[in-house]
Amino acid sequence: MIARLAVIGVGLIGGSLARALRAADQVQDIIGCGRSLDNLLLARELGVIDAYTHDPATAVRDADLVFIASPLGAMREIFSQIKDVLRPETVITDGGSVKGSVVADAQAVFGHVPPNFVPGHPIAGTERSGVAASFPELFRNRRVILTPLAETDAQALARVTALWQAAGAEVSVMSVAHHDEVLAATSHLPHMLAFGLVDLLAQMQNNAEVFRYAAGGFRDFTRIASSNPVMWRDICLANRHALSDMLACFSHEMTELAATIRNGDGEHLLDIFTRAKAARDRFIDGAH
Amino acid sequence: MIARLAVIGVGLIGGSLARALRAADQVQDIIGCGRSLDNLLLARELGVIDAYTHDPATAVRDADLVFIASPLGAMREIFSQIKDVLRPETVITDGGSVKGSVVADAQAVFGHVPPNFVPGHPIAGTERSGVAASFPELFRNRRVILTPLAETDAQALARVTALWQAAGAEVSVMSVAHHDEVLAATSHLPHMLAFGLVDLLAQMQNNAEVFRYAAGGFRDFTRIASSNPVMWRDICLANRHALSDMLACFSHEMTELAATIRNGDGEHLLDIFTRAKAARDRFIDGAH
Numbered sequence A, B: 001m002i003a004r005l006a007v008i009g010v011g012l013i014g015g016s017l018a019r020a021l022r023a024a025d026q027v028q029d030i031i032g033c034g035r036s037l038d039n040l041l042l043a044r045e046l047g048v049i050d051a052y053t054h055d056p057a058t059a060v061r062d063a064d065l066v067f068i069a070s071p072l073g074a075m076r077e078i079f080s081q082i083k084d085v086l087r088p089e090t091v092i093t094d095g096g097s098v099k100g101s102v103v104a105d106a107q108a109v110f111g112h113v114p115p116n117f118v119p120g121h122p123i124a125g126t127e128r129s130g131v132a133a134s135f136p137e138l139f140r141n142r143r144v145i146l147t148p149l150a151e152t153d154a155q156a157l158a159r160v161t162a163l164w165q166a167a168g169a170e171v172s173v174m175s176v177a178h179h180d181e182v183l184a185a186t187s188h189l190p191h192m193l194a195f196g197l198v199d200l201l202a203q204m205q206n207n208a209e210v211f212r213y214a215a216g217g218f219r220d221f222t223r224i225a226s227s228n229p230v231m232w233r234d235i236c237l238a239n240r241h242a243l244s245d246m247l248a249c250f251s252h253e254m255t256e257l258a259a260t261i262r263n264g265d266g267e268h269l270l271d272i273f274t275r276a277k278a279a280r281d282r283f284i285d286g287a288h
């Protein structure tokens, strides 16, 4: 049981974890922290949090567990604001989509990565934002990746693992670098393709017509281009190196595909599409 | 009322149009044509067709309307097979995803594009194939593009228009070249990105793990990579030029995006993502 949970950034992710823990009867008091008063008032009205503050230091002072679910670009400043008031026994975790940058931010602010800080990332989300979009089932049967360091306290890791399990998630552990590479491939690159495609089409001369003839497949394909632009700017900046590498690999793949199409090599095209369909059917549909 | 409809290629598209016309009471007899006996037997069992043949010439002999819904690569051969038995008053239309190649095939076989041939393309589909995947509502409230030529008979055009409207679709008319450019952007390019991404990830060393951490957004994004590989090979070959042009534009967009990420230009990233999100929200969600 968590006596006092502080959620810094009461949006889709922070709000959903608060709701899930409350629904699972795992928490007594929840204090929410954010910048906009409207979002915090709504969070209290919805019963997601019990109290609120705009000041991270106030939020964490008496907390036994802190969940930071702000955009990645705000992490370092939040660490600075809580540094001096954080009790040594308080466990901290976060939900940021990139882990290397968050660990570097902690290192820069604290001079070392605090043993009670367990970096984490729930592999769950929607393209909507804010506490209004949050719901307690978001993490049910979804994966959460924790990326503890050598110096991370085993009890803190166990506590954060139990927390996510109480929210219905399946917890995996991997290294920071590996996390950032895997997510560059499965999440960050696809978002770049969706944003890039929609942007390209929007720039076409007859763009209203172009979108008019976009069918159902296009709708699904581009759904992720409706995601929060600030969050994605931060993810790109935070995972710059792994994402650049993946973009380069993908460009290479596309250059080859374009040449295959231009040369009219039907056999090779059939190979590629057959392989891709098999992989997609096997891995994705087999996974659920 | 159509006294006798011939459907050549009784798959998702051909089967769904047959079902829709039957449901709308627009057709008396439907004869199906294809290569595999199993699919034709299933089509008859499901009530999608009344009779079947493996021979396109037999199928069209007494038909007053012919719908060709085979993969694009089979069109030219089918035209050759029906050329000598087709009655001059029979109206022909097709559902192929590229129009320039079908028109070129007709030109090559008949020596001219028959006035009673109305090239068409329903902007509707799923990633499934065969008559088992067909359903009568597939075209309801979806668009169908017809690309008549100067020599196309006005009555044939009117008849094909009425046919699709009876199936619940909204019919638009545009030029062959314009159709192939618009579809390269909204359909063919996105399919290449989805196939390419899944293929790239499947080639990664730790591919089982990579797919394990793919979340809901990835599932939607790559759904179209489960589409029929033969159909997509044919589309690529048939729309080679417009698709190569779109791939080149997209590569240019991605090269710029990669540079923006590598340079850490957050402001520019925010601009791109904000513009893309606005376009996606406006055009796609506003369209329904």
Ligand SMILES: NC(=O)c1ccc[n+]([C@@H]2O[C@H](COP(=O)([O-])OP(=O)(O)OC[C@H]3O[C@@H](n4cnc5c(N)ncnc54)[C@H](OP(=O)(O)O)[C@@H]3O)[C@@H](O)[C@H]2O)c1
Residues within 6 Å of the ligand: A008, A009, A010, A011, A012, A013, A014, A033, A034, A035, A036, A037, A039, A069, A070, A071, A072, A074, A077, A078, A095, A096, A097, A098, A121, A122, A123, A124, A125, A126, A127, A128, A129, A130, A131, A228, A231, A235
């Ligand atoms: N959405 C997803 O699919 C997803 C999935 C997994 C992980 N994540 C990660 O989870 C985190 C939150 O994402 P989200 O989707 O929940 O975004 P969100 O719905 O926009 O929520 C973020 C919250 O953080 C608050 N915030 C922003 N700047 C802050 C600051 N300086 N101090 C305190 N609070 C601040 C915002 O409120 P104010 O603007 O009022 O401050 C907002 O309520 C991000 O790090 C993201 O990478 C997202």
Ligand SMILES: NC(=O)c1ccc[n+]([C@@H]2O[C@H](COP(=O)([O-])OP(=O)(O)OC[C@H]3O[C@@H](n4cnc5c(N)ncnc54)[C@H](OP(=O)(O)O)[C@@H]3O)[C@@H](O)[C@H]2O)c1
Residues within 6 Å of the ligand: B008, B009, B010, B011, B012, B013, B014, B033, B034, B035, B036, B037, B039, B069, B070, B071, B072, B074, B077, B078, B095, B096, B097, B098, B121, B122, B123, B124, B125, B126, B127, B128, B129, B130, B131, B228, B231, B235
């Ligand atoms: N799926 C979509 O999303 C979509 C959307 C719009 C337009 N289209 C177009 O519609 C057409 C059909 O696509 P579909 O999705 O309906 O594919 P499908 O479900 O695979 O159906 C195609 C049918 O054509 C038959 N066929 C193949 N070769 C043939 C030949 N040489 N002679 C006669 N029949 C032949 C196949 O049966 P056998 O193998 O037994 O011969 C099969 O039943 C394609 O031109 C495609 O470009 C597809």
